[in-house]
Amino acid sequence: xxxxxxxxxxxxxxxxxxxxxxxxxxxxxxxxxxxxxxxxxxxxxxxxxxxxxxxxxxxxxxxxxxxxxxxxxxxxxxxxxxxxxxxxxxxxxxxxxxxxxxxxxxxxxxxxxxxxxxxxxxxxxxxxxxxxxxxxxxxxxxxxxxxxxxxxxxxxxxxxxxxxxxxxxxxxxxxxxxxxxxxxxxxxxxxxxxxxxxxxxxxxxxxxxxxxxxxxxxxxxxxxxxxxxxxxxxxxxxxxxxxxxxxxxxxxxxxxxxxxxxxxxxxxxxxxxxxxxxxxxxxxxxxxxxxxxxxxxxxxxxxxxxxxxxxxxxxxxxxxxxxxxxxxxxxxxxxxxxxxxxxxxxxxxxxxxxxxxxxxxxxxxxxxxxxxxxxxxxxxxxxxxxxxxxxxxxxxxxxxxxxxxxxxxxxxxxxxxxxxx
Amino acid sequence: xxxxxxxxxxxxxxxxxxxxxxxxxxxxxxxxxxxxxxxxxxxxxxxxxxxxxxxxxxxxxxxxxxxxxxxxxxxxxxxxxxxxxxxxxxxxxxxxxxxxxxxxxxxxxxxxxxxxxxxxxxxxxxxxxxxxxxxxxxxx
Numbered sequence: 001x002x003x004x005x006x007x008x009x010x011x012x013x014x015x016x017x018x019x020x021x022x023x024x025x026x027x028x029x030x031x032x033x034x035x036x037x038x039x040x041x042x043x044x045x046x047x048x049x050x051x052x053x054x055x056x057x058x059x060x061x062x063x064x065x066x067x068x069x070x071x072x073x074x075x076x077x078x079x080x081x082x083x084x085x086x087x088x089x090x091x092x093x094x095x096x097x098x099x100x101x102x103x104x105x106x107x108x109x110x111x112x113x114x115x116x117x118x119x120x121x122x123x124x125x126x127x128x129x130x131x132x133x134x135x136x137x138x139x140x141x142x143x144x145x146x147x148x149x150x151x152x153x154x155x156x157x158x159x160x161x162x163x164x165x166x167x168x169x170x171x172x173x174x175x176x177x178x179x180x181x182x183x184x185x186x187x188x189x190x191x192x193x194x195x196x197x198x199x200x201x202x203x204x205x206x207x208x209x210x211x212x213x214x215x216x217x218x219x220x221x222x223x224x225x226x227x228x229x230x231x232x233x234x235x236x237x238x239x240x241x242x243x244x245x246x247x248x249x250x251x252x253x254x255x256x257x258x259x260x261x262x263x264x265x266x267x268x269x270x271x272x273x274x275x276x277x278x279x280x281x282x283x284x285x286x287x288x289x290x291x292x293x294x295x296x297x298x299x300x301x302x303x304x305x306x307x308x309x310x311x312x313x314x315x316x317x318x319x320x321x322x323x324x325x326x327x328x329x330x331x332x333x334x335x336x337x338x339x340x341x342x343x344x345x346x347x348x349x350x351x352x353x354x355x356x357x358x359x360x361x362x363x364x365x366x367x368x369x370x371x372x373x374x375x376x377x378x379x380x381x382x383x384x385x386x387x388x389x390x391x392x393x394x395x396x397x398x399x400x401x402x403x404x405x406x407x408x409x410x411x412x413x414x415x416x417x418x419x420x421x
Numbered sequence: 422x423x424x425x426x427x428x429x430x431x432x433x434x435x436x437x438x439x440x441x442x443x444x445x446x447x448x449x450x451x452x453x454x455x456x457x458x459x460x461x462x463x464x465x466x467x468x469x470x471x472x473x474x475x476x477x478x479x480x481x482x483x484x485x486x487x488x489x490x491x492x493x494x495x496x497x498x499x500x501x502x503x504x505x506x507x508x509x510x511x512x513x514x515x516x517x518x519x520x521x522x523x524x525x526x527x528x529x530x531x532x533x534x535x536x537x538x539x540x541x542x543x544x545x546x547x548x549x550x551x552x553x554x555x556x557x558x559x560x561x
Contacts, residue, residue, distance in 0.1 A: 028521045032432040033514070054456055055495050155518045156490045369452075 001030045001168065002037045010164055018068045022160035029157055030168030039169045041072055043126050044162040045119050045134035046111050047154070048076040050363065051099035052370045063159070064105035070162040074111045075119040077136045079358045080365065083115075083333075089356065091365045092374045111162070115358040116332030118229070118301040120147070128251050131173055133161040137236035138229065138300045138390065144172060144243040146228050148251025153242055172242055176261075178252065180216035180245045182209065183265035192273045193221060195407040196230040197387040201279035202271065203234025204389035209269060211239050216259040217246040226303060233300050234389040283392040283405040286420045291324070292383040294401070295415040296361055297408060298330030299388035304338050307331060307355070311344040313412050314351040321352030322418030326381075333357040353415070362394040369398075385414045424557050428532045431552030432512050435526030439504035441556070442476035443541040444468060450519075451488025459501035474501040477545050479535050482510040493519030505547045507535060507554060528552060 003011065011023040030038065049060035079099050082089055086096035106113050114122055117136045120143070126132050128148035134140050135154040143149040152171040154161070161167045171177055184206055192198060206215050215235065223231075228249060235241040245252060245259035253259035286292060297310060310329055314320075321327045329348060331339070336357045339345050345355045365371070366380035381401040386392050387410075392403040404420050414420050444467060453463040459474035474496070483489045493516075496502040506520060508529040520527040526549030535554060539545060545556040 025521055028433065029514075029517060032512070032517050032521075032527075053491050055498060056491065059494070153514065155487065155515045156494075156522070157514075157518045 001027055001035055003027070004038075007038060007166065016067070018066050019164060022163045023166070025157060025160050026164060026166055026168065030170065033168065033170045035168030035170040037169055038166040039131045039173060040165050041131050041133050041161055041167050043124060043130070043132040044070065044072055044074040044158055045124070045132075045136060045139055045154070046074050046076045046158055046162055047135040047156060048079055048106070048115060049102050050080040051095045052080040052363070052365065052367065057098050057101050060102050060105045064108040068109055068163055070110045071165040072162060073124070074162045075114040075116070075122065075124055076106060076111050077115070078117055078360060078363045079115050080363055082356050082358050085354065085356065089354070089364070090380070092376070095365050095370075095374065114332055114334065116301050118332065121301070121303050122332065122334055131167065133158050133167045137240070138233035141232035141236050141241060141243065142229055145232060145245065145250045146225065150178075153240075178243060179214065179261040179263060180253070180259040181213040181266050182215050183256065183260075183268040184215055184217050185268065185270050186217055186219045187270060187272045188276070190221065192276060193223075193227075195387065196227055197405060197407045198276060199223070199227045199230040200234040200387065200389040201276045201405065203231040204238045204283070204393075205271065205275045205279040207235040207237060207239030207241055209239070209267075210241060212241065213266070215241065215244045216253075216256055216265070217244065218256050220246040220249050223249050226306060229300055230388065237390040237393050279389065280405050283389055283396075283403055285396070285402040286383045286385070286404040288420060290383065290420050291418060292385050292404070292414055292420055293324055293326065294361070294381045294384040295325060295327045295411050296330065296384060296386040296388070296391050297411060298328070298356070299360055299362070299386065299391035301360075302329060302331040302335070304335050304342070307335070307339045307344050307348070308342065309408070310353075310412070311347040313409065314347060314353070317412070317416065319351065319416040321415045324418050325415050327353040327415045328356045328361065329353060330356045330360040360391070362391065362398060367398045368400050383420075385411050385420060387411050424555055425538075427535065427554045429507060429528040429552050429554055430530045431528050431549045432517055433520040433525065433527035434550035435505070435524065436546070436548040436550065437477070437504045437526055438544060438546040439475055439477050441539045441541060441543050441545045442468065442471070442473055442478045442503065443536055443539055444478070444480035445536055446480070447482050447484040448478070448480045449484035449488060450492035451485050454492060456492055456495045457499060457501070459496055459503070473503045475504050477505045477507065477547055478503045479507045479539055480509070481536065482508055483513060483516045487515055489513075489516040490519035490522065493523040493525065497523035497525075505549070507531060507547060509534070509536060528554065
């Protein structure tokens with residue numbers, strides 16, 4: 001890689017050992033993938049160290065103690081527990097105490113303790129064309145597709161980019177790698193794409209067909225940010241999609257032709273409500289009318305408006321969560337504070353639900369592997385209803401429960417009845 | 422028989438000579454291997470009970486998006502990391518990150534099918550800087 005004078009100075013140790021080490025790792029990384037040079041990143045979404053991964057939190061504490069500090073605005077992804085409610089949610093004390101140690105480490109480093117998968121809802125909205133580095137597949141695909149910012153799928157090395165402000169120019173940062181590859185002609189009416197769950201089902205269907213390539217949606221109707229977020233999260237779950245185009249909704253291409261950059265699609269598919277229904281069915285293993293013990297909303301983390309929707313639903317329904325059901329609506333702690341101010345948290349809690357922050361079922365102690373390490377019974381959940389394909393897929397694999405994909409209102413109804421309608 | 426030299430794409434530099442640990446199927450660090458010992462613990466795995474510590478791993482691709490890096494880091498802290506990794510398919514960034522942090526030479530896309538031609542346990546020399554895999558094809 002060709003380094004600028006400033007980068008050479010960082011690498012040589014002029015800015016201390018930590019920066020030199022970080023640059024050395026990044027140079028090895030860029031060289032491995034044939035990157036010509038570095039670019040400066042303006043923002044990083046950092047992989048918060050989690051207590052469910054051996055040695056991870058200890059590593060954060062150690063790194064912060066070296067004096068490492070981030071050079072760009074940096075938010076952090078989710079933790080293994082809700083730092084405030086861990087006990088009520090069943091997290092072992094050992095795990096919670098260990099997890100809490102990252103807070104001081106992040107403060108030392110200048111990493112903002114957002115502990116969320118949706119930093120964009122906290123105002124971190126990089127402009128079109130901006131180079132950033134992010135972890136969290138649902139945030140990555142949102143930044144790339146909806147905002148037109150440029151990031152690869154960040155890993156542990158996001159830390160080194162945050163500390164140096166650099167990332168190798170490669171992958172999705174390059175124009176030629178941002179073209180669409182597969183065309184999806186949508187034959188869907190407004191009644192087919194109404195709820196976030198519908199967008200999630202669409203993404204789940206398409207992701208499996210494109211793997212790690214870039215789908216282009218023809219005739220995706222005008223959609224809200226949370227609907228596009230649900231679509232992206234599912235694309236990144238059934239596939240490993242990093243970027244999609246939906247002319248009219250996403251930032252980079254105004255037409256299908258533009259999305260493909262003049263090239264022909266590798267494949268063309270038609271999507272009707274039949275395919276969406278199939279996605280729903282694939283993720284629904286709880287029989288109709290069957291008992292459930294868990295309902296999750298907020299994958300990805302809910303906005304203030306979405307929390308209001310849940311609180312309003314409970315008020316209008318004048319109903320409570322069934323005593324045999326755990327109901328988690330997940331968000332980040334900043335949004336939860338705003339929701340508290342609005343009286344929303346009180347309403348949801350009064351109805352027997354929990355507003356969970358910092359984490360979610362997938363990232364929690366409830367994973368089978370974590371339970372085995374801590375002597376907890378498995379599975380921690382028997383049957384979960386959710387409006388997110390991502391949540392359904394991951395809890396099915398990691399927690400071993402049955403799942404059902406339903407719209408938000410159907411999820412709430414199930415939470416009240418204790419059964420899948 | 423003369424030593425065979427096979428070109429590959431060198432991703433993470435370093436030169437090492439060690440016994441080969443050959444797997445026919447995709448390998449998942451998170452789940453397949455014990456993080457303390459490097460022993461393959463996944464039930465029914467083709468190499469169940471064997472250890473990757475100090476071996477040249479040769480396998481098609483890594484399964485799982487984030488496990489490779491985290492597990493390699495934990496293994497390296499205890500000196501139980503593999504000696505090198507050679508992948509048939511293009512290396513994913515996560516395993517490359519782990520290899521850099523753990524100091525494990527990593528190569529990918531060898532010009533010949535190593536899984537078919539390198540006997541499990543045969544001594545191989547890999548050079549991540551030069552992108553080379555050398556081994557003696559005659560039986561030990």
